[in-house]
Amino acid sequence: xxxxxxxxxxxxxxxxxxxxxxxxxxxxxxxxxxxxxxxxxxxxxxxxxxxxxxxxxxxxxxxxxxxxxxxxxxxxxxxxxxxxxxxxxxxxxxxxxxxxxxxxxxxxxxxxxxxxxxxxxxxxxxxxxxxxxxxxxxxxxxxxxxxxxxxxxxxxxxxxxxxxxxxxxxxxxxxxxxxxxxxxxxxxxxxxxxxxxxxxxxxxxxxxxxxxxxxxxxxxxxxxxxxxxxxxxxxxxxxxxxxxxxxxxxxxxxxxxxxxxxxxxxxxxxxxxxxxxxxxxxxxxxxxxxxxxxxxxxxxxxx
Amino acid sequence: xxxxxxxxxxxxxxxxxxxxxxxxxxxxxxxxxxxxxxxxxxxxxxxxxxxxxxxxxxxxxxxxxxxxxxxxxxxxxxxxxxxxxxxxxxxxxxxxxxxxxxxxxxxxxxxxxxxxxxxxxxxxxxxxxxxxxxxxxxxxxxxxxxxxxxxxxxxxxxxxxxxxxxxxxxxxxxxxxxxxxxxxxxxxxxxxxxxxxxxxxxxxxxxxxxxxxxxxxxxxxxxxxxxxxxxxxxxxxxxxxxxxxxxxxxxxxxxxxxxxxxxxxxxxxxxxxxxxxxxxxxxxxxxxxxxxxxxxxxxxxxxxxxxxxxxxxxxxxxxxxxxxxxxxxxxxxxxxxxxxxxxxxxxxxxxxxxxxxxxxxxxxxxxxxxxxxxxxxxxxxxxxxxxxxxxxxxxxxxxxxxxxxxxxxxxxxxxxxxxxxxxxxxxxxxxxxxxxxxxxxxxxxxxxxxxxxxxxxxxxxxxxxxxxxxxxxxxxxxxxxxxxxxxxxxxxxxxxx
Numbered sequence: 159x160x161x162x163x164x165x166x167x168x169x170x171x172x173x174x175x176x177x178x179x180x181x182x183x184x185x186x187x188x189x190x191x192x193x194x195x196x197x198x199x200x201x202x203x204x205x206x207x208x209x210x211x212x213x214x215x216x217x218x219x220x221x222x223x224x225x226x227x228x229x230x231x232x233x234x235x236x237x238x239x240x241x242x243x244x245x246x247x248x249x250x251x252x253x254x255x256x257x258x259x260x261x262x263x264x265x266x267x268x269x270x271x272x273x274x275x276x277x278x279x280x281x282x283x284x285x286x287x288x289x290x291x292x293x294x295x296x297x298x299x300x301x302x303x304x305x306x307x308x309x310x311x312x313x314x315x316x317x318x319x320x321x322x323x324x325x326x327x328x329x330x331x332x333x334x335x336x337x338x339x340x341x342x343x344x345x346x347x348x349x350x351x352x353x354x355x356x357x358x359x360x361x362x363x364x365x366x367x368x369x370x371x372x373x374x375x376x377x378x379x380x381x382x383x384x385x386x387x388x389x390x391x392x393x394x395x396x397x398x399x400x401x402x403x404x405x406x407x408x409x410x411x412x413x414x415x416x417x418x419x420x421x422x423x424x425x426x427x428x429x430x431x432x433x434x435x436x437x438x439x440x441x442x443x444x445x446x447x448x449x450x451x452x453x454x455x456x457x458x459x460x461x
Numbered sequence: 462x463x464x465x466x467x468x469x470x471x472x473x474x475x476x477x478x479x480x481x482x483x484x485x486x487x488x489x490x491x492x493x494x495x496x497x498x499x500x501x502x503x504x505x506x507x508x509x510x511x512x513x514x515x516x517x518x519x520x521x522x523x524x525x526x527x528x529x530x531x532x533x534x535x536x537x538x539x540x541x542x543x544x545x546x547x548x549x550x551x552x553x554x555x556x557x558x559x560x561x562x563x564x565x566x567x568x569x570x571x572x573x574x575x576x577x578x579x580x581x582x583x584x585x586x587x588x589x590x591x592x593x594x595x596x597x598x599x600x601x602x603x604x605x606x607x608x609x610x611x612x613x614x615x616x617x618x619x620x621x622x623x624x625x626x627x628x629x630x631x632x633x634x635x636x637x638x639x640x641x642x643x644x645x646x647x648x649x650x651x652x653x654x655x656x657x658x659x660x661x662x663x664x665x666x667x668x669x670x671x672x673x674x675x676x677x678x679x680x681x682x683x684x685x686x687x688x689x690x691x692x693x694x695x696x697x698x699x700x701x702x703x704x705x706x707x708x709x710x711x712x713x714x715x716x717x718x719x720x721x722x723x724x725x726x727x728x729x730x731x732x733x734x735x736x737x738x739x740x741x742x743x744x745x746x747x748x749x750x751x752x753x754x755x756x757x758x759x760x761x762x763x764x765x766x767x768x769x770x771x772x773x774x775x776x777x778x779x780x781x782x783x784x785x786x787x788x789x790x791x792x793x794x795x796x797x798x799x800x801x802x803x804x805x806x807x808x809x810x811x812x813x814x815x816x817x818x819x820x821x822x823x824x825x826x827x828x829x830x831x832x833x834x835x836x837x838x839x840x841x842x843x844x845x846x847x848x849x850x851x852x853x854x855x856x857x858x859x860x861x862x863x864x865x866x867x868x869x870x871x872x873x874x875x876x877x878x879x880x881x882x883x884x885x886x887x888x889x890x891x892x893x894x895x896x897x898x899x900x901x902x903x904x905x906x907x908x909x910x911x912x913x914x915x916x917x918x919x920x921x922x923x924x925x926x927x928x929x930x931x932x933x934x935x936x937x938x939x940x941x942x943x944x945x946x947x948x949x950x951x952x953x954x955x956x957x958x
Contacts, residue, residue, distance in 0.1 A: 210772040212957040235774040246765030251478050259471045263464075263773045303769065 161188045163237075163311045163343045164209070169218035171204055171367075178204050180367035181218070186311060186343045191333060193358035194347035201367040202347040203243065206315050209345075210240055223310050240313030245300020249289030253280060253299045256288060257306060264307040274302040277332065293320040301332070312336075314346040318353050330357050387445040388425060390416045393438040401435050402428075417445075468775060468783040476753055476791065485749035489795075492741045493803050497810040500734035518562045522553040544589075548581035559611050567656030567667055568618055569610055577606050619651040642677040646670060653711050662729075665716045669707045676700045676707075699910075702822035706911055709827040715817050718912045731807060731815035732912075738803040739840055739905075746799065747847040747875055750792050755854035755868035757784045758952065762862050771957050781859070781952045785945070788851055796844040800837040820911050843905045845937070849898075850875045852941050856948040879903065898940055901933035 164186040171179040179201045186192045196202050207213040209220055211227055211234075220227040225234035247256040257271040275284045278298040283291070288299060297320065304312055312333075318326050334357075336342045348354055354361055355375060363370045391414065392398045398416055402409045405428070410417040420428065425442070432439060476482055529546040532538050552573050556563060563570035580603040587596035609617045623644065630640040650656065655666045675686055679700050683692050692700065710717065718732040758781070761767035770780055807816065819835040820827055830838070850871050857867030878899035886894060894900055907930055 207956075210768075212768060212771045214954075214956060231776060232774040235772050238772060240772065242768050244765055246768060248475065248478075248766055249764070250480060251475075255474075255478065259474060260769065260773070262467050262471055263770075263775070265467070 162186070163188055163223055164345060165221045166205070166209070167219050167221075169205065169208065169215065169220065171201075171208060171213065171216050173204075178367050179208070182364065182367065182369050183218075184362045184369060184372065186345050188310075188343055189337050189341040190360060191337055191344040191346060191358045193354035193361035194345055194364070195349065195351065195354060195361050196347075196364040197349060200364050202364065203315055204367075205364075206240070206242060206313055206345075206347060209313060210238065210242060211235060212242070236307075237310040238313065239304035239307065239309035239311075240315070241297075241300045241304055241317060242313075242315045245296050245303070247288045247296065247299055247303065250287060252287055253284045253291075253302070256299070257303055260303055260306055266307050270306055270308075274305045277305065278302045279328065294322065294325045297321055297325070297329075301329070305336070308340065309342070311343040311345065314344065316348055317346060318348060318350060326353060333357065386422050386425075387417060387419050388428075389441075389443040389445055390418065390432075391440040391443075392416065392432070393440065397435070398432060398437045401432060401437065405431065464775060465779055465783060468779060469787050472783050472787040473791075476787065481752055482749070485745065485752065486795075489742060489745045489749065489799065490802070492745045493738050493799070493806050496737040496741045496803075497734055497806055500730055500737050501810070504730040504733055516564050518564050519557050522557055522563070526550045526553055541586075544585045545578070545582045548578050548585060551581055552577045555607060555610075561610055562659070565659030567659075568615060568650075571656070572606050572610060572618060577603060577610075580606070615654065615657045616651065619647055622647050638681055642674075642681065646674055646677075649673070649708065649711060655711075662716075666711060669710060669717070673704055673707050676704050703911075705822050705825070705827050706820045709820060715820070729811075729815055729817070731811040732817060734807050734811055735803070735817075735836065738807065739800075739836070739843065742799050742803060743796075743840060743843045743847065746792070746795055746844075747850060748872060749795075750788060750847055750851045751854045751871045751875065752868055753791070754788050754851045755858050755871055756864045757788065757855055757858055759858040759862045759864040759867060762957070763864070767957055777953055778949055781949060785852075785855060785948075788855065789848060792844055792847060792851060793841065796840045797837055800840045801833065804833050804836055819909060839905060839909055842908055846902050846904060847875075849902075849937055849941055852944045852948070856944040859948045860951045874899075895928045895932065896936070898937070901928060901936050904930070904933065907933075 162185045166185065167183050169179055169182045170177060182201075182205060184192075194202055194205070204213065208215050209222070209227065211231055215228055222234040223237040225237075227234045247253070248259075251259075253275065254271060257275070258268060260266075261268055261271050272281070272284075275281050278301050280295065280298050280302060283295065288296065291299065297317065301314075301317070304314075317329060321329065330353075333344055333346075337344060346354070346357065358375055360372065360374045362372050389412070390398070395411070395414060395416065399409050399411070402416070402418060407418050407420060407428075418428070425444075429439065429442060526549075529550050532546055533543050555561075555577075556569075556573055561569050561573065563573055580599050584596050584599040584603060587593075587599060605621070606618075608614070609621070626635075626640060626643050626647065629635050630637070635643070650670060653666060655663075655670055678686050679692060680697070683697075684690070685692060685696070709715070716729050716732060718736055758767070761770070771777070804816070816832040818829040818832045819839075820829055822828070853874065854867050854871035857870055858864065861867055879902065882897055882899040885897065886900070
């Protein structure tokens with residue numbers, strides 16, 4: 159088996175005449191958390207519904223663990239779990255009963271039900287009817303449901319909606335734990351970029367149904383060679399600008415701060431130079447080139 | 462296959478964990494008890510209406526006598542009527558003197574009102590014209606009847622009836638067929654002592670005798686006396702069988718559930734209960750099944766729970782099929798359980814000995830189906846209709862995806878369809894009306910016809926009776942299959958959510 163769990167090839171979907179998903183191709187590798195980014199209406203949920211067989215595939219193909227969704231639906235769905243939009247369980251049953259139904263369908267032992275409920279920290283209220291749950295609890299119950307059969311890939315659509323910061327952190331920890339320990343892959347869609355940054359190994363950005371950019375995050379090599387903005391505050395601003403310009407750097411000033419754009423591994427050299435020239439450095443601040451910046455750059459560029 | 466059974470079992474769990482299902486099952490049980498109460502109540506009410514024993518017959522007859530006396534004094538009335546009234550007064554006076562209740566003793570009222578009044582008025586007429594010898598003979602006959610009345614001589618009356626028939630036959634007043642038929646009636650009346658003593662539980666017997674007479678008439682002339690339509694080969698057979706069943710009823714003392722010319726005379730309380738429990742129970746069950754089926758897809762779509770099912774390793778048609786099969790299974794299982802339960806409740810309230818099986822004729826012999834089996838069969842046939850509406854509700858649920866609409870439309874069709882059809886049928890008398898689906902329903906009334914007497918059963922299905930059961934079943938099957946195909950096609954092709 160190859161490392162690719164989910165493979166999407168030239169996927170297209172029409173709603174009437176409008177093309178909602180346009181020739182989209184990407185893949186999710188084993189043990190990876192892939193962020194699926196895009197503004198509202200970009201086609202994220204549509205793509206996810208196609209992966210989960212809720213919508214028909216107009217063009218292209220999706221294969222999960224080597225099984226084509228169109229041709230071998232039942233086999234493909236054995237390896238997948240997920241939550242789409244809201245985690246809708248049967249409100250008139252308790253979480254345990256809900257999970258037991260699915261355990262029966264997925265041929266999973268009932269002991270698994272208690273294990274996953276423990277995992278998502280829902281053991282205390284597992285016998286309460288789901289209709290009495292808070293949104294965060296429902297979200298966790300939904301997660302438990304999708305983890306029940308230990309899927310090879312987990313698809314989460316906007317999982318952080320309605321979760322408080324603690325809940326988001328818990329979700330992140332659970333996902334990281336599962337990917338590390340079980341080698342599970344996760345495809346998580348969101349439009350909240352800061353969340354993705356903390357959670358994902360890699361992001362795929364789409365807009366108007368088209369793939370715009372694939373970007374790996376937290377990769378040391380990438381980080382070292384990337385170009386970063388620094389804001390430097392010194393006592394002798396004019397002198398410092400002179401020195402930096404002598405070194406051949408591009409320098410801007412914002413109020414009393416000096417802004418330089420250099421590679422990440424050049425900063426220590428730069429600071430040394432300034433200190434040698436008797437400049438009193440008050441602060442050096444790395445303006446992170448965040449996903450948000452990338453995202454805005456890209457989406458604007460796309461237009 | 463294992464997967465599919467698992468799906469069905471999940472579907473079953475889902476349905477029975479719902480509050481609405483539990484409530485409907487409780488209502489169903491309550492409905493059965495309610496029918497028991499209503500059956501005894503309705504029986505009591507009709508019994509009061511039919512209880513002639515409490516009527517002051519003497520007062521009634523005195524009033525008639527007074528009225529007749531006034532009329533006799535009136536010059537405007539012709540002599541013939543006056544003679545008749547005089548005769549009536551004489552006969553009624555005799556009844557009052559001898560305490561003969563004409564309301565409770567049918568044979569006596571027959572003798573008084575028909576034979577004796579006629580004899581007396583003929584006697585008076587003969588005396589008026591001076592034919593004393595004829596008057597003497599008539600008086601002798603009259604006294605013979607008077608003697609029978611006084612001595613309560615039922616068999617004597619029967620003998621006289623037989624003699625009279627023989628006399629008429631010898632005088633060629635009646636045909637041999639008519640003679641045999643009438644003789645048979647007299648024999649039955651004598652054998653089962655119909656009308657000899659008043660007993661409100663036995664009123665149906667004289668009604669059955671009337672029905673046998675009518676059936677004989679229909680067979681003799683090949684025309685239905687009520688509708689004036691010629692008998693077909695099938696109705697000819699049916700009429701013959703009916704006579705056999707009527708005689709079986711008399712022999713084994715089995716009252717039909719409905720009898721009487723107006724179709725309102727009820728059978729035993731047990732029989733009333735059986736009908737009521739079945740129709741009441743099936744009504745509740747049908748509403749329950751329509752609610753289950755009408756919400757099966759639409760509720761899951763609107764609540765979003767279908768999403769989790771859509772990516773379980775099962776093809777979509779399997780999910781829908783499991784829902785259809787489970788709903789159908791629940792319908793038929795509850796029907797059977799309900800029938801047994803209804804039998805038990807009936808046994809508790811009305812006694813097990815009163816339970817009556819279904820009578821049918823095969824090869825000229827009357828057979829009786831065991832009561833419990835009959836009650837199950839009866840309800841299962843009724844459940845076929847409910848199944849059609851269950852499929853309708855599920856189809857609407859799949860296509861419209863709105864629970865309220867699919868449940869509402871289906872229940873309206875189930876309850877109102879027959880009413881609309883009755884209206885259509887009164888205005889349009891054409892052959893094509895048999896293609897209206899609702900005209901093909903009420904299968905139970907058309908299959909188990911022997912529970913009603915001939916007249917009453919015509920009241921039940923005057924229009925739909927012309928459509929054969931076979932046609933109805935095939936037509937309903939076609940309708941159902943079309944609905945099922947629509948349902949699966951829609952569910953397979955349309956996107957979820």
